[in-house]
Amino acid sequence: MALRLYNTITRRIEPFVPLAPPRVTIYTCGPTVWTYAHLGNFRTFLNQDLLRRYLEYLGYDVFQIMNLTDVDDRIIAEARKAGKTISEHTQPFAEAFFEDRDYLGMQPAHVYPRATGAVESMVRLVQDLLDRGVAYRAEDQSVYFAVEKFEGYGRLSQLDKRELKVGARVESDEYSKENLRDFALWKASTPADEAVGAAWDAPFGRGRPGWHLECSAMALEELRSRFGIATLDIHAGGVDLIFPHHENEIAQSEAVTGQPFSRLWMHGEFLTVEGTKMSKRYGNFLTVRDLREEGVDPAAVRMLFFQTHYRKQFNFSDASLAAAGKGAERIGELHQRLLATVGGTLGGEPGEAGALLERDVGRALDEDLNAPNALAAVSNFVTTANRALDGGEWSPAEAAGNLQILGRVTEVFGILPRRPAEDPELARWVEGKIAERQKARSAGDFSSSDAIRDELAAAGIVLEDTPQGARWKQRGS
Ligand code: AMP
Numbered sequence: 424m425a426l427r428l429y430n431t432i433t434r435r436i437e438p439f440v441p442l443a444p445p446r447v448t449i450y451t452c453g454p455t456v457w458t459y460a461h462l463g464n465f466r467t468f469l470n471q472d473l474l475r476r477y478l479e480y481l482g483y484d485v486f487q488i489m490n491l492t493d494v495d496d497r498i499i500a501e502a503r504k505a506g507k508t509i510s511e512h513t514q515p516f517a518e519a520f521f522e523d524r525d526y527l528g529m530q531p532a533h534v535y536p537r538a539t540g541a542v543e544s545m546v547r548l549v550q551d552l553l554d555r556g557v558a559y560r561a562e563d564q565s566v567y568f569a570v571e572k573f574e575g576y577g578r579l580s581q582l583d584k585r586e587l588k589v590g591a592r593v594e595s596d597e598y599s600k601e602n603l604r605d606f607a608l609w610k611a612s613t614p615a616d617e618a619v620g621a622a623w624d625a626p627f628g629r630g631r632p633g634w635h636l637e638c639s640a641m642a643l644e645e646l647r648s649r650f651g652i653a654t655l656d657i658h659a660g661g662v663d664l665i666f667p668h669h670e671n672e673i674a675q676s677e678a679v680t681g682q683p684f685s686r687l688w689m690h691g692e693f694l695t696v697e698g699t700k701m702s703k704r705y706g707n708f709l710t711v712r713d714l715r716e717e718g719v720d721p722a723a724v725r726m727l728f729f730q731t732h733y734r735k736q737f738n739f740s741d742a743s744l745a746a747a748g749k750g751a752e753r754i755g756e757l758h759q760r761l762l763a764t765v766g767g768t769l770g771g772e773p774g775e776a777g778a779l780l781e782r783d784v785g786r787a788l789d790e791d792l793n794a795p796n797a798l799a800a801v802s803n804f805v806t807t808a809n810r811a812l813d814g815g816e817w818s819p820a821e822a823a824g825n826l827q828i829l830g831r832v833t834e835v836f837g838i839l840p841r842r843p844a845e846d847p848e849l850a851r852w853v854e855g856k857i858a859e860r861q862k863a864r865s866a867g868d869f870s871s872s873d874a875i876r877d878e879l880a881a882a883g884i885v886l887e888d889t890p891q892g893a894r895w896k897q898r899g900s
Protein backbone atom coordinates (compact mmCIF):
# COMPACT_ATOMS: atom_id res chain seq x y z
CA MET A 424 0.00 0.00 0.00
CA ALA A 425 1.04 3.55 -0.58
CA LEU A 426 -0.42 6.88 0.35
CA ARG A 427 -3.41 8.07 -1.66
CA LEU A 428 -4.97 11.49 -1.19
CA TYR A 429 -8.05 13.28 -2.44
CA ASN A 430 -7.17 16.01 -4.92
CA THR A 431 -9.73 18.82 -5.13
CA ILE A 432 -8.68 19.70 -8.66
CA THR A 433 -9.52 16.24 -10.04
CA ARG A 434 -12.20 15.37 -7.45
CA ARG A 435 -10.52 11.98 -7.05
CA ILE A 436 -8.46 10.04 -4.55
CA GLU A 437 -5.10 9.60 -6.30
CA PRO A 438 -1.73 8.00 -5.53
CA PHE A 439 0.45 10.63 -3.90
CA VAL A 440 3.49 11.24 -6.10
CA PRO A 441 5.66 14.19 -5.15
CA LEU A 442 7.70 16.07 -7.74
CA ALA A 443 11.11 15.08 -6.39
CA PRO A 444 10.85 12.43 -3.68
CA PRO A 445 11.73 12.16 -0.87
CA ARG A 446 11.16 15.92 -0.74
CA VAL A 447 7.58 17.07 -0.26
CA THR A 448 6.78 20.78 -0.37
CA ILE A 449 3.60 21.95 1.33
CA TYR A 450 2.12 25.43 1.38
CA THR A 451 -0.60 26.03 3.89
CA CYS A 452 -2.54 29.27 3.86
CA GLY A 453 -1.90 30.53 7.36
CA PRO A 454 -3.93 32.72 9.65
CA THR A 455 -5.00 36.25 8.91
CA VAL A 456 -3.71 37.88 12.05
CA TRP A 457 -6.43 40.50 12.48
CA THR A 458 -7.54 38.78 15.71
CA TYR A 459 -7.06 35.45 17.53
CA ALA A 460 -7.44 32.34 15.39
CA HIS A 461 -10.46 30.29 16.47
CA LEU A 462 -10.86 26.57 16.92
CA GLY A 463 -12.25 26.19 13.40
CA ASN A 464 -9.05 27.62 11.94
CA PHE A 465 -7.11 25.21 14.13
CA ARG A 466 -9.15 22.24 12.92
CA THR A 467 -7.73 22.99 9.47
CA PHE A 468 -4.22 23.58 10.82
CA LEU A 469 -4.30 20.40 12.91
CA ASN A 470 -5.34 18.29 9.94
CA GLN A 471 -2.38 19.76 8.09
CA ASP A 472 -0.23 18.86 11.09
CA LEU A 473 -1.45 15.27 10.83
CA LEU A 474 -0.63 15.21 7.12
CA ARG A 475 2.86 16.56 7.84
CA ARG A 476 3.51 14.07 10.64
CA TYR A 477 2.28 11.13 8.58
CA LEU A 478 4.44 12.10 5.60
CA GLU A 479 7.42 12.25 7.94
CA TYR A 480 6.50 8.91 9.49
CA LEU A 481 6.53 7.49 5.94
CA GLY A 482 10.04 8.83 5.52
CA TYR A 483 9.37 11.88 3.36
CA ASP A 484 11.49 14.96 3.79
CA VAL A 485 8.80 17.60 4.23
CA PHE A 486 9.30 21.32 3.73
CA GLN A 487 6.28 23.22 4.98
CA ILE A 488 5.62 26.87 4.27
CA MET A 489 2.90 28.63 6.22
CA ASN A 490 2.31 32.30 5.60
CA LEU A 491 0.94 34.89 7.96
CA THR A 492 -1.47 37.26 6.26
CA ASP A 493 -0.62 40.52 7.98
CA VAL A 494 -2.13 42.95 5.51
CA ASP A 495 -5.65 42.63 4.07
CA ASP A 496 -9.02 44.37 4.12
CA ARG A 497 -9.97 43.14 7.60
CA ILE A 498 -6.63 44.03 9.17
CA ILE A 499 -6.73 47.56 7.80
CA ALA A 500 -10.26 48.06 9.11
CA GLU A 501 -9.34 46.75 12.58
CA ALA A 502 -6.10 48.75 12.78
CA ARG A 503 -8.02 51.91 11.92
CA LYS A 504 -10.56 51.22 14.64
CA ALA A 505 -7.76 50.69 17.15
CA GLY A 506 -5.82 53.77 15.97
CA LYS A 507 -2.72 51.67 15.26
CA THR A 508 -0.53 50.81 12.30
CA ILE A 509 -1.13 47.38 10.78
CA SER A 510 2.10 46.01 12.21
CA GLU A 511 1.29 47.29 15.71
CA HIS A 512 -2.12 45.72 15.38
CA THR A 513 -1.03 42.31 14.02
CA GLN A 514 2.09 41.66 16.12
CA PRO A 515 0.29 40.45 19.29
CA PHE A 516 -2.01 38.20 17.23
CA ALA A 517 0.93 36.69 15.37
CA GLU A 518 2.58 35.94 18.74
CA ALA A 519 -0.66 34.48 20.07
CA PHE A 520 -0.88 32.23 17.02
CA PHE A 521 2.55 30.75 17.74
CA GLU A 522 1.64 30.25 21.40
CA ASP A 523 -1.56 28.45 20.40
CA ARG A 524 0.38 26.34 17.90
CA ASP A 525 2.84 25.26 20.59
CA TYR A 526 0.13 24.55 23.11
CA LEU A 527 -1.63 22.32 20.56
CA GLY A 528 1.64 20.51 19.87
CA MET A 529 1.73 21.40 16.17
CA GLN A 530 5.00 20.88 14.32
CA PRO A 531 6.29 24.33 13.41
CA ALA A 532 6.38 25.01 9.67
CA HIS A 533 9.89 25.46 8.27
CA VAL A 534 9.19 29.08 7.33
CA TYR A 535 6.50 31.61 8.14
CA PRO A 536 6.74 34.31 5.50
CA ARG A 537 4.76 37.43 6.35
CA ALA A 538 2.96 39.26 3.61
CA THR A 539 4.42 42.63 4.63
CA GLY A 540 7.91 41.13 4.41
CA ALA A 541 7.41 39.94 0.83
CA VAL A 542 5.99 43.03 -0.88
CA GLU A 543 8.96 43.21 -3.26
CA SER A 544 8.21 39.82 -4.74
CA MET A 545 4.53 40.74 -4.96
CA VAL A 546 5.40 43.88 -6.93
CA ARG A 547 7.55 41.77 -9.28
CA LEU A 548 4.72 39.30 -9.80
CA VAL A 549 2.22 42.05 -10.64
CA GLN A 550 4.71 43.61 -13.06
CA ASP A 551 5.23 40.24 -14.70
CA LEU A 552 1.46 39.75 -15.09
CA LEU A 553 1.14 43.26 -16.57
CA ASP A 554 4.01 42.57 -19.00
CA ARG A 555 2.30 39.38 -20.15
CA GLY A 556 -0.95 41.21 -20.75
CA VAL A 557 -3.04 39.16 -18.31
CA ALA A 558 -3.35 42.08 -15.90
CA TYR A 559 -4.34 45.68 -16.48
CA ARG A 560 -4.45 48.95 -14.61
CA ALA A 561 -8.00 50.30 -14.40
CA GLU A 562 -9.33 53.86 -14.09
CA ASP A 563 -9.38 53.48 -10.30
CA GLN A 564 -5.55 53.08 -10.50
CA SER A 565 -5.72 49.55 -9.12
CA VAL A 566 -4.34 46.56 -11.05
CA TYR A 567 -6.71 43.70 -11.91
CA PHE A 568 -6.25 40.19 -13.25
CA ALA A 569 -8.11 39.71 -16.55
CA VAL A 570 -9.84 36.44 -15.86
CA GLU A 571 -10.81 35.69 -19.47
CA LYS A 572 -7.13 35.84 -20.49
CA PHE A 573 -6.24 32.80 -18.41
CA GLU A 574 -7.35 29.60 -20.07
CA GLY A 575 -7.48 27.41 -16.99
CA TYR A 576 -9.53 29.80 -14.86
CA GLY A 577 -12.29 28.00 -12.98
CA ARG A 578 -10.81 24.49 -13.12
CA LEU A 579 -10.32 24.15 -9.35
CA SER A 580 -13.75 25.40 -8.36
CA GLN A 581 -15.45 24.00 -11.49
CA LEU A 582 -16.84 27.33 -12.54
CA ASP A 583 -19.05 27.80 -15.50
CA LYS A 584 -17.13 30.48 -17.35
CA ARG A 585 -20.22 31.46 -19.31
CA GLU A 586 -21.11 33.31 -16.13
CA LEU A 587 -18.03 35.44 -16.55
CA LYS A 588 -18.70 39.13 -16.79
CA VAL A 589 -15.83 40.21 -19.00
CA GLY A 590 -14.18 43.41 -17.82
CA ALA A 591 -16.35 43.76 -14.71
CA ARG A 592 -14.28 44.06 -11.54
CA VAL A 593 -14.34 43.20 -7.88
CA GLU A 594 -12.12 45.01 -5.46
CA SER A 595 -12.76 43.20 -2.19
CA ASP A 596 -10.81 40.05 -1.35
CA GLU A 597 -13.83 37.91 -0.66
CA TYR A 598 -16.72 37.43 -3.05
CA SER A 599 -18.97 34.64 -4.24
CA LYS A 600 -18.99 32.63 -7.44
CA GLU A 601 -22.09 34.49 -8.55
CA ASN A 602 -20.00 37.61 -8.41
CA LEU A 603 -17.23 36.20 -10.57
CA ARG A 604 -15.22 38.90 -12.33
CA ASP A 605 -11.72 40.36 -12.63
CA PHE A 606 -10.10 40.51 -9.21
CA ALA A 607 -7.69 43.04 -7.68
CA LEU A 608 -4.00 42.19 -7.62
CA TRP A 609 -2.83 45.56 -6.38
CA LYS A 610 -5.12 48.08 -4.76
CA ALA A 611 -4.39 51.79 -5.29
CA SER A 612 -3.59 53.42 -1.97
CA THR A 613 -6.26 55.34 -0.10
CA PRO A 614 -5.85 57.80 2.79
CA ALA A 615 -7.14 55.02 5.09
CA ASP A 616 -4.37 52.66 3.92
CA GLU A 617 -1.75 55.38 4.33
CA ALA A 618 -2.96 56.13 7.86
CA VAL A 619 -2.25 52.57 9.02
CA GLY A 620 1.01 52.08 7.11
CA ALA A 621 -0.47 49.79 4.47
CA ALA A 622 0.88 51.39 1.28
CA TRP A 623 3.98 50.70 -0.78
CA ASP A 624 5.52 52.28 -3.86
CA ALA A 625 5.42 50.32 -7.11
CA PRO A 626 6.14 51.13 -10.77
CA PHE A 627 2.40 50.78 -11.44
CA GLY A 628 1.38 53.10 -8.61
CA ARG A 629 1.44 53.29 -4.84
CA GLY A 630 -0.81 50.74 -3.22
CA ARG A 631 -1.05 47.43 -1.43
CA PRO A 632 -1.32 43.78 -2.45
CA GLY A 633 -4.60 41.91 -2.66
CA TRP A 634 -4.88 38.85 -0.42
CA HIS A 635 -4.77 36.31 -3.27
CA LEU A 636 -1.62 37.80 -4.74
CA GLU A 637 0.19 37.52 -1.41
CA CYS A 638 0.08 33.73 -1.28
CA SER A 639 1.18 33.25 -4.90
CA ALA A 640 4.15 35.56 -4.42
CA MET A 641 5.25 34.07 -1.09
CA ALA A 642 4.92 30.47 -2.27
CA LEU A 643 6.79 31.08 -5.54
CA GLU A 644 9.51 33.05 -3.77
CA GLU A 645 10.18 30.22 -1.31
CA LEU A 646 10.05 27.49 -3.98
CA ARG A 647 12.31 29.31 -6.41
CA SER A 648 14.90 30.53 -3.95
CA ARG A 649 15.21 27.27 -2.03
CA PHE A 650 14.61 24.56 -4.63
CA GLY A 651 14.63 26.28 -8.03
CA ILE A 652 11.10 25.05 -8.77
CA ALA A 653 7.69 26.66 -9.26
CA THR A 654 5.40 23.76 -8.35
CA LEU A 655 4.25 22.77 -4.88
CA ASP A 656 3.51 19.17 -4.02
CA ILE A 657 0.57 20.04 -1.78
CA HIS A 658 -1.36 23.24 -1.25
CA ALA A 659 -3.75 23.11 1.65
CA GLY A 660 -6.50 25.09 3.33
CA GLY A 661 -10.11 24.97 4.38
CA VAL A 662 -12.91 24.44 1.82
CA ASP A 663 -13.83 28.13 1.92
CA LEU A 664 -10.49 28.88 0.25
CA ILE A 665 -11.28 26.92 -2.94
CA PHE A 666 -13.06 29.94 -4.38
CA PRO A 667 -11.95 32.59 -4.91
CA HIS A 668 -8.65 32.38 -3.04
CA HIS A 669 -7.05 29.25 -4.48
CA GLU A 670 -8.63 29.68 -7.91
CA ASN A 671 -6.99 33.09 -8.05
CA GLU A 672 -3.68 31.83 -6.70
CA ILE A 673 -3.57 29.31 -9.56
CA ALA A 674 -4.34 31.99 -12.16
CA GLN A 675 -1.71 34.45 -10.88
CA SER A 676 1.01 31.83 -10.54
CA GLU A 677 0.46 29.70 -13.62
CA ALA A 678 -0.05 32.69 -15.92
CA VAL A 679 3.57 33.56 -15.13
CA THR A 680 5.30 30.20 -14.65
CA GLY A 681 3.39 28.11 -17.21
CA GLN A 682 3.69 25.22 -14.73
CA PRO A 683 1.14 23.68 -12.39
CA PHE A 684 1.14 25.72 -9.19
CA SER A 685 0.44 22.67 -7.07
CA ARG A 686 0.25 18.98 -7.86
CA LEU A 687 -2.33 18.36 -5.19
CA TRP A 688 -4.99 20.57 -3.60
CA MET A 689 -6.18 19.52 -0.20
CA HIS A 690 -9.15 21.13 1.51
CA GLY A 691 -10.50 20.42 4.96
CA GLU A 692 -14.15 20.72 5.93
CA PHE A 693 -15.52 23.10 8.52
CA LEU A 694 -15.79 22.89 12.22
CA THR A 695 -19.35 23.87 12.99
CA VAL A 696 -21.32 24.86 16.08
CA GLU A 697 -24.91 23.72 16.10
CA GLY A 698 -24.60 23.16 12.38
CA THR A 699 -23.20 26.60 11.49
CA LYS A 700 -19.59 27.20 10.39
CA MET A 701 -17.51 28.43 13.32
CA SER A 702 -16.66 31.99 12.39
CA LYS A 703 -15.86 35.34 13.92
CA ARG A 704 -18.56 36.74 11.72
CA TYR A 705 -21.28 34.65 13.36
CA GLY A 706 -19.91 35.14 16.87
CA ASN A 707 -20.05 31.37 17.53
CA PHE A 708 -16.36 30.85 18.03
CA LEU A 709 -14.07 29.51 20.70
CA THR A 710 -10.37 30.24 20.82
CA VAL A 711 -7.55 27.93 21.80
CA ARG A 712 -6.80 30.21 24.75
CA ASP A 713 -10.33 29.63 26.05
CA LEU A 714 -9.57 25.90 26.18
CA ARG A 715 -6.16 26.42 27.70
CA GLU A 716 -7.65 28.54 30.47
CA GLU A 717 -10.13 25.77 31.19
CA GLY A 718 -7.19 23.40 31.62
CA VAL A 719 -8.08 21.24 28.61
CA ASP A 720 -5.31 18.85 27.65
CA PRO A 721 -4.33 19.52 24.02
CA ALA A 722 -4.36 15.75 23.46
CA ALA A 723 -8.13 15.91 23.93
CA VAL A 724 -8.48 18.54 21.19
CA ARG A 725 -6.30 16.58 18.78
CA MET A 726 -8.12 13.35 19.56
CA LEU A 727 -11.47 15.07 19.05
CA PHE A 728 -10.58 16.50 15.66
CA PHE A 729 -8.90 13.37 14.36
CA GLN A 730 -11.93 11.26 15.22
CA THR A 731 -13.64 12.81 12.22
CA HIS A 732 -12.30 12.55 8.67
CA TYR A 733 -10.89 15.86 7.46
CA ARG A 734 -13.34 15.97 4.53
CA LYS A 735 -16.40 15.73 6.77
CA GLN A 736 -17.94 18.56 8.74
CA PHE A 737 -17.64 18.23 12.46
CA ASN A 738 -19.91 19.78 15.04
CA PHE A 739 -18.13 20.93 18.19
CA SER A 740 -19.58 20.29 21.64
CA ASP A 741 -18.16 20.26 25.16
CA ALA A 742 -19.45 16.72 25.68
CA SER A 743 -17.56 15.39 22.65
CA LEU A 744 -14.40 17.17 23.80
CA ALA A 745 -14.68 15.59 27.24
CA ALA A 746 -15.26 12.14 25.70
CA ALA A 747 -12.24 12.57 23.42
CA GLY A 748 -10.19 13.57 26.48
CA LYS A 749 -11.15 10.29 28.16
CA GLY A 750 -10.11 8.41 25.02
CA ALA A 751 -6.70 10.10 25.05
CA GLU A 752 -6.29 9.34 28.77
CA ARG A 753 -7.00 5.69 28.15
CA ILE A 754 -4.16 5.57 25.64
CA GLY A 755 -1.91 7.52 28.01
CA GLU A 756 -2.63 5.09 30.84
CA LEU A 757 -1.74 2.12 28.71
CA HIS A 758 1.44 3.88 27.69
CA GLN A 759 2.36 4.36 31.34
CA ARG A 760 1.46 0.80 32.13
CA LEU A 761 3.68 -0.49 29.34
CA LEU A 762 6.53 1.72 30.53
CA ALA A 763 6.22 0.22 33.98
CA THR A 764 6.09 -3.33 32.60
CA VAL A 765 9.12 -2.81 30.45
CA GLY A 766 11.16 -1.45 33.34
CA GLY A 767 14.76 -1.34 32.25
CA THR A 768 14.36 -3.79 29.34
CA LEU A 769 16.47 -2.72 26.42
CA GLY A 770 15.35 -3.49 22.89
CA GLY A 771 12.21 -5.41 22.20
CA GLU A 772 10.41 -7.66 19.84
CA PRO A 773 7.00 -6.47 18.74
CA GLY A 774 4.33 -9.07 19.12
CA GLU A 775 1.28 -9.70 17.03
CA ALA A 776 -0.74 -6.89 18.59
CA GLY A 777 1.90 -4.28 17.78
CA ALA A 778 2.34 -5.51 14.22
CA LEU A 779 -1.43 -5.40 13.70
CA LEU A 780 -1.61 -1.89 15.10
CA GLU A 781 1.05 -0.58 12.77
CA ARG A 782 -0.49 -2.30 9.76
CA ASP A 783 -4.03 -1.06 10.44
CA VAL A 784 -2.98 2.51 11.17
CA GLY A 785 -0.94 2.57 7.94
CA ARG A 786 -3.80 1.15 5.90
CA ALA A 787 -6.22 3.72 7.28
CA LEU A 788 -3.96 6.74 6.84
CA ASP A 789 -2.85 5.61 3.40
CA GLU A 790 -6.44 5.89 2.25
CA ASP A 791 -6.88 9.65 2.18
CA LEU A 792 -5.69 10.14 5.74
CA ASN A 793 -8.50 8.22 7.37
CA ALA A 794 -7.68 9.17 10.94
CA PRO A 795 -10.95 7.91 12.48
CA ASN A 796 -10.24 4.38 11.23
CA ALA A 797 -6.65 4.63 12.41
CA LEU A 798 -7.78 5.73 15.87
CA ALA A 799 -10.22 2.82 16.00
CA ALA A 800 -7.20 0.55 15.47
CA VAL A 801 -5.40 2.31 18.35
CA SER A 802 -8.42 1.79 20.56
CA ASN A 803 -8.53 -1.93 19.70
CA PHE A 804 -4.86 -2.18 20.55
CA VAL A 805 -5.44 -0.57 23.96
CA THR A 806 -8.11 -3.16 24.76
CA THR A 807 -5.94 -6.07 23.62
CA ALA A 808 -2.87 -4.78 25.44
CA ASN A 809 -4.66 -4.20 28.74
CA ARG A 810 -6.07 -7.68 28.59
CA ALA A 811 -2.67 -9.18 27.83
CA LEU A 812 -1.04 -7.23 30.68
CA ASP A 813 -3.80 -8.25 33.10
CA GLY A 814 -3.08 -11.86 32.22
CA GLY A 815 0.69 -11.38 32.40
CA GLU A 816 0.89 -12.60 28.81
CA TRP A 817 3.56 -10.24 27.53
CA SER A 818 7.20 -10.69 28.38
CA PRO A 819 9.09 -7.44 29.10
CA ALA A 820 10.66 -7.76 25.62
CA GLU A 821 7.30 -8.12 23.89
CA ALA A 822 5.89 -5.24 25.93
CA ALA A 823 8.93 -3.14 24.97
CA GLY A 824 8.45 -3.89 21.26
CA ASN A 825 4.76 -3.06 21.41
CA LEU A 826 5.45 0.06 23.41
CA GLN A 827 7.81 1.30 20.69
CA ILE A 828 5.10 0.82 18.08
CA LEU A 829 2.48 2.51 20.23
CA GLY A 830 4.89 5.42 20.71
CA ARG A 831 5.54 5.74 16.96
CA VAL A 832 1.88 5.57 16.08
CA THR A 833 0.64 7.99 18.73
CA GLU A 834 3.37 10.41 17.67
CA VAL A 835 1.69 10.67 14.23
CA PHE A 836 -1.41 12.00 15.98
CA GLY A 837 0.24 13.69 18.95
CA ILE A 838 -2.46 12.29 21.21
CA LEU A 839 -0.59 11.15 24.29
CA PRO A 840 -1.89 13.25 27.16
CA ARG A 841 0.49 16.02 27.86
CA ARG A 842 1.39 15.57 31.50
CA PRO A 843 3.60 12.50 31.34
CA ALA A 844 4.62 13.04 27.71
CA GLU A 845 5.36 16.70 28.26
CA ASP A 846 8.44 16.00 30.20
CA PRO A 847 10.40 13.00 28.96
CA GLU A 848 13.19 13.83 31.38
CA LEU A 849 10.81 13.50 34.30
CA ALA A 850 9.56 10.19 32.91
CA ARG A 851 13.14 8.89 32.64
CA TRP A 852 13.92 10.01 36.17
CA VAL A 853 10.79 8.35 37.56
CA GLU A 854 11.46 5.13 35.67
CA GLY A 855 15.01 5.11 37.04
CA LYS A 856 13.76 5.59 40.59
CA ILE A 857 11.20 2.81 40.17
CA ALA A 858 13.91 0.44 38.97
CA GLU A 859 16.12 1.39 41.95
CA ARG A 860 13.24 0.84 44.34
CA GLN A 861 12.52 -2.54 42.78
CA LYS A 862 16.13 -3.55 43.28
CA ALA A 863 16.04 -2.47 46.94
CA ARG A 864 12.83 -4.40 47.53
CA SER A 865 14.20 -7.54 45.91
CA ALA A 866 17.21 -7.25 48.20
CA GLY A 867 14.91 -6.89 51.22
CA ASP A 868 16.12 -3.32 51.82
CA PHE A 869 12.74 -1.86 52.69
CA SER A 870 13.98 1.30 54.34
CA SER A 871 15.67 2.29 51.03
CA SER A 872 12.61 1.36 48.98
CA ASP A 873 10.36 3.41 51.30
CA ALA A 874 12.76 6.35 51.06
CA ILE A 875 12.51 6.22 47.26
CA ARG A 876 8.73 6.13 47.43
CA ASP A 877 8.82 9.22 49.68
CA GLU A 878 11.21 10.95 47.32
CA LEU A 879 8.83 10.28 44.42
CA ALA A 880 5.84 11.44 46.46
CA ALA A 881 7.65 14.68 47.25
CA ALA A 882 8.03 15.19 43.50
CA GLY A 883 4.30 14.71 43.02
CA ILE A 884 4.55 11.15 41.70
CA VAL A 885 2.04 8.60 42.92
CA LEU A 886 3.03 4.92 42.75
CA GLU A 887 0.69 2.01 42.45
CA ASP A 888 2.06 -1.50 42.86
CA THR A 889 0.45 -4.01 40.53
CA PRO A 890 1.27 -7.66 39.83
CA GLN A 891 2.98 -6.44 36.66
CA GLY A 892 5.17 -3.98 38.52
CA ALA A 893 4.81 -0.40 39.66
CA ARG A 894 2.66 2.07 37.71
CA TRP A 895 2.98 5.77 38.26
CA LYS A 896 1.23 9.00 37.57
CA GLN A 897 1.60 12.63 38.45
CA ARG A 898 -0.63 13.75 41.29
CA GLY A 899 -3.67 15.56 39.89
CA SER A 900 -3.33 14.05 36.42
P1 AMP B 1 -8.21 32.79 7.91
O1 AMP B 1 -7.42 33.19 9.13
O2 AMP B 1 -9.59 33.34 7.90
O3 AMP B 1 -7.46 33.10 6.64
O4 AMP B 1 -8.38 31.20 7.95
C1 AMP B 1 -7.33 30.33 8.23
C2 AMP B 1 -7.74 28.92 7.84
O5 AMP B 1 -8.84 28.46 8.61
C3 AMP B 1 -8.17 28.75 6.38
O6 AMP B 1 -7.58 27.58 5.85
C4 AMP B 1 -9.68 28.60 6.47
O7 AMP B 1 -10.18 27.84 5.40
C5 AMP B 1 -9.82 27.86 7.77
N1 AMP B 1 -11.15 27.98 8.43
C6 AMP B 1 -11.87 29.09 8.65
N2 AMP B 1 -13.02 28.80 9.34
C7 AMP B 1 -13.02 27.46 9.55
C8 AMP B 1 -13.92 26.53 10.19
N3 AMP B 1 -15.04 26.92 10.79
N4 AMP B 1 -13.57 25.22 10.21
C9 AMP B 1 -12.41 24.79 9.63
N5 AMP B 1 -11.53 25.61 9.01
C10 AMP B 1 -11.82 26.93 8.97
Ligand code: ZN
Nearest residue numbers: 452453638668
Ligand atom coordinates in the same frame (compact mmCIF):
# COMPACT_ATOMS: atom_id res chain seq x y z
ZN1 ZN C 1 -3.46 31.55 0.62
